[in-house]
Amino acid sequence: MARHTEPVLDWASDFDILDPGYVSDPFPIWEELRRRCPVAHTSRRASTWMPTRYEDVVRIAHDPERFSSAAVGVIPPVGEGTGEPPEPGEVLLAYGLPPITADPPLHTWTRRLLLPWFSHRRVEGYAATTRSIASRLVESFADRGAADAAADYAQQIPARVIGLVLGVPEALSDTFTGWVRDFLEFADDDERRVAGGLAMFRYLSGELERRREEPGDDLLTDLLGARVHEGPVDDAVILGMAMLVLVAGVDTTWSAIGASLWHLATHDDDRHRLVAEPELLPIAVEELLRAYAPVTMGRLVTEDTEVGGCPMAAGERVLLNFAAANRDPEAFPEADRVVLDRAHNRHVAFGSGIHRCAGSNLARMELAVALEEWLRRIPEFHLAPGAEVRWAGGQVRGPRTVPVRFPPSGAQA
Amino acid sequence: MRIRVDEGRCQGHARCFALAPELFSVDDYGLSTALRDGEVPVELEAKARLAIANCPECAVEEVGP
Numbered sequence: 036m037a038r039h040t041e042p043v044l045d046w047a048s049d050f051d052i053l054d055p056g057y058v059s060d061p062f063p064i065w066e067e068l069r070r071r072c073p074v075a076h077t078s079r080r081a082s083t084w085m086p087t088r089y090e091d092v093v094r095i096a097h098d099p100e101r102f103s104s105a106a107v108g109v110i111p112p113v114g115e116g117t118g119e120p121p122e123p124g125e126v127l128l129a130y131g132l133p134p135i136t137a138d139p140p141l142h143t144w145t146r147r148l149l150l151p152w153f154s155h156r157r158v159e160g161y162a163a164t165t166r167s168i169a170s171r172l173v174e175s176f177a178d179r180g181a182a183d184a185a186a187d188y189a190q191q192i193p194a195r196v197i198g199l200v201l202g203v204p205e206a207l208s209d210t211f212t213g214w215v216r217d218f219l220e221f222a223d224d225d226e227r228r229v230a231g232g233l234a235m236f237r238y239l240s241g242e243l244e245r246r247r248e249e250p251g252d253d254l255l256t257d258l259l260g261a262r263v264h265e266g267p268v269d270d271a272v273i274l275g276m277a278m279l280v281l282v283a284g285v286d287t288t289w290s291a292i293g294a295s296l297w298h299l300a301t302h303d304d305d306r307h308r309l310v311a312e313p314e315l316l317p318i319a320v321e322e323l324l325r326a327y328a329p330v331t332m333g334r335l336v337t338e339d340t341e342v343g344g345c346p347m348a349a350g351e352r353v354l355l356n357f358a359a360a361n362r363d364p365e366a367f368p369e370a371d372r373v374v375l376d377r378a379h380n381r382h383v384a385f386g387s388g389i390h391r392c393a394g395s396n397l398a399r400m401e402l403a404v405a406l407e408e409w410l411r412r413i414p415e416f417h418l419a420p421g422a423e424v425r426w427a428g429g430q431v432r433g434p435r436t437v438p439v440r441f442p443p444s445g446a447q448a
Numbered sequence: 449m450r451i452r453v454d455e456g457r458c459q460g461h462a463r464c465f466a467l468a469p470e471l472f473s474v475d476d477y478g479l480s481t482a483l484r485d486g487e488v489p490v491e492l493e494a495k496a497r498l499a500i501a502n503c504p505e506c507a508v509e510e511v512g513p
Contacts, residue, residue, distance in 0.1 A: 150478060151477070154474070154475075154478065155462060155474045317466055321466075379502075385461060387505065391459040391461055395462070396478070
């Protein structure tokens with residue numbers, strides 16, 4: 036059952052990333068923290084630190100020895116540290132979801148197996164299909180003059196694209212989306228989190244068995260044939276990696292696409308500019324990723340240390356709040372303003388250091404193609420009058436509903 | 449202008465390649481290399497500066513005129 040959030044009275048000493056106000060608008064809170072107490076702390080759920088400065092976030096991301104990936108979830112499972120028996124999913128996935136939940140050496144070799152599936156060359160190969168998925172979705176509502184840019188569009192693209200990598204049918208994309216939401220978005224609801232994780236595990240186990248009989252040109256088949264240290268890869272590692280691809284590739288990218296469309300729906304100047312100067316897109320995509328970085332990752336402190344003057348003890352957790360780092364005015368002038376052609380932009384939306392998002396090429400391509408296809412058919416659009424934009428937060432922040440209106444395509448001049 | 453990618457720092461973000469594909473190649477693991485031994489044609493200097501200023505790992509550097 037979900038743990039309801041008590042109101043936060045002091046963000047520096049008692050923050051709560053599931054606070055509804057924080058989920059919908061965290062930016063003023065980070066700004067205040069950076070001025071007053073740049074490394075915030077909470078004892079809610081677990082003793083956890085949250086740096087808000089770029090410098091501190093990057094430093095931690097580059098120190099995997101002191102900050103382990105053994106606890107990447109931002110919501111600690113209920114019962115963690117209480118000596119209660121582990122949950123079924125945790126036993127089945129004895130190696131976690133490598134490489135994201137792993138430290139070297141497991142991290143190093145599993146990442147090396149995964150990266151070629153998300154190389155620039157591979158991603159180029161997914162671009163045409165991604166474009167046809169996006170274009171078909173836009174066509175389905177372009178005549179209506181109204182759509183939900185998050186639910187009808189952004190949410191629909193990544194699960195289908197990830198299906199290509201895993202070699203599974205497009206028809207399952209809504210099912211995938213449901214599992215991933217249970218696992219990540221509703222992670223504070225233990226029953227949903229475990230149910231989502233188990234459903235993915237069972238499905239992927241079945242797929243793995245099927246690939247043994249009928250090999251395909253997909254990640255699972257490739258991992259079944261891989262040899263590491265002169266032997267095959269343990270099934271539990273393969274399943275953990277496949278589950279990672281599913282978990283990490285769906286609502287992250289969906290959130291980035293949705294937030295970008297929300298931004299363009301609410302900022303006429305930026306929308307007009309991107310339509311008038313389509314060659315800006317590659318730079319604009321990076322700026323939108325900076326401003327609306329969806330992902331926060333957790334780390335576990337392995338030895339007593341200090342960050343930004345704050346003592347951190349072994350066993351405590353740290354949140355790598357990449358979105359807050361990206362809004363740090365010390366690193367980005369006018370950090371809270373979207374500057375579509377921002378030239379100096381070392382944003383860390385995909386993390387930093389050895390755990391840099393393995394799917395970043397894919398995500399960047401999906402975001403660019405999704406924006407291009409939308410703007411090509413629907414260059415002019417606004418939030419629907421009285422529209423309620425609902426944001427989800429926690430591990431991944433992004434809008435879940437963005438109702439927009441636009442001139443129906445038949446009526447366009 | 450001459451540039452290089454510090455391979456000890458590069459983590460495969462491929463931002464340089466995304467912004468200036470004329471100047472870099474990336475391998476299957478995302479690691480970037482500067483093309484033409486890092487020699488930047490005059491007309492691509494602005495793009496080279498963009499690549500330098502966008503690397504999250506500060507791995508792309510200007511190393512000479």
